[in-house]
Amino acid sequence: MATDLYSHFHPDEHRFVDKAQEWIVRAALNHAVKQTDFLDPRQAFIVQSLANRHGDVNLRFEGGYGQAERKRAIIAPPYREIGADEADIGLLSVTSDDSRFSQLDHGDFLGSLLGVGIKREKIGDIHVGDGCCHCLIASEIIDYVHLNLQQVHRVHVLTETLPLDRLQAVNQTLEELNLSVASLRLDGIVSDVYRLSRAKVLQPIKSGRCKVNWKPEEDPSKPLKEGDVVSFQGFGRFRLIEVEGETKKGRIRLKVGKFV
Structure with a gap:
């Protein structure tokens, strides 16, 4: 692939860029149809960018x-119509009679799904609601998960596959924080959100454990802006909701939402 194309992407993304380029070329030149695993928004952006650059493919995300965050892509020759059902997405309902079930969160369900031996890329959005959790999963492995998922964080659960139109989508809750920071630097805001010293966030950022809008970000001084979503490995993620202005002492007031 041309070096100038790589210049648009982080080095950690080059491997995925190569794969996505191959999918698109095969669709355009070899008339192949590619169904991807679930992509995060950054990966979907890369696929869309490469498809736009090539121009001779039909692309659909499902x-x-x-309002799904994680989506599968169908990449096909330009003459090929793509139906929504070709994404092959199944719905798994997880319930329990155990009173501790209501205390489980998104991370508990994700961890238990991965614990049965499947890859993160086979799992779409997870909706934790009152009394049940609805997980979007690649259809080709949903029966395996149905048979093998028996516990979530030591809580015994029951699973059932449902048609997609039974999905109970839940908007992820944000715990709002009001902060006063010296600048919009990434390291400063991360340290304030997670109540860590600046020294404790510097090295993880520099070593690639932080993403901004799903893109690896290794520059601690990167300024954040409204709407940015930041994930910090091991601590979760947050959104910079609003830059509210300056205090009398010249500090910047922020409203941040931590995903819970």
């Missing part, structure tokens, strides 16, 4: 419902 995540099981309209």
Whole structure:
């Protein structure tokens, strides 16, 4: 692939860029149809960018419902119509009679799904609601998960496969924080959100454990802006909701939402 194309992407993304380029070339030149695993928004952006650059493919993203964050892509020759059902997304309902079930969170369900031996790329959005959790999963492995997922964080659970139109989508809750920071630097805001010293966030950022809008970010001084979503490995993620202005002492007031 041309070096100038690589210049648009982080080095950690080059491997995925190569794969995505191959999918697109095969669709355009060899009339192949590619169904991807679930992509995060950054990966979907890369696929869309490469498809736009090539121009001779038909591309469709499906995540099981309209507001999905994680989606599968179908890449096909330009003459090939693509239906929504070709994404092959299944819905798994997880319930339990155990009173501790209501205390489980998104991370508990994700960890237990990965614990049965499947890859993260086979899992779409996870919706934790009152009394049940609905997980969007690649259809080719959903029966395996149905048979093998028996516990979530030591809570015994029951599973059932449902049609997609039974999905109970839940908007992820944000715990709002009001902060006063010296600048919009990434390291400063991360340290304030997670109540860590600046020294404790510097090295993880520099070593690639932080992403901004799903893109690896190794520059601690990168300024954040409204709407940015930051993930910090081992601590979760947050969104910079609003830059509210300056205090009398010249500090910047922020409203941040931690995903819970």
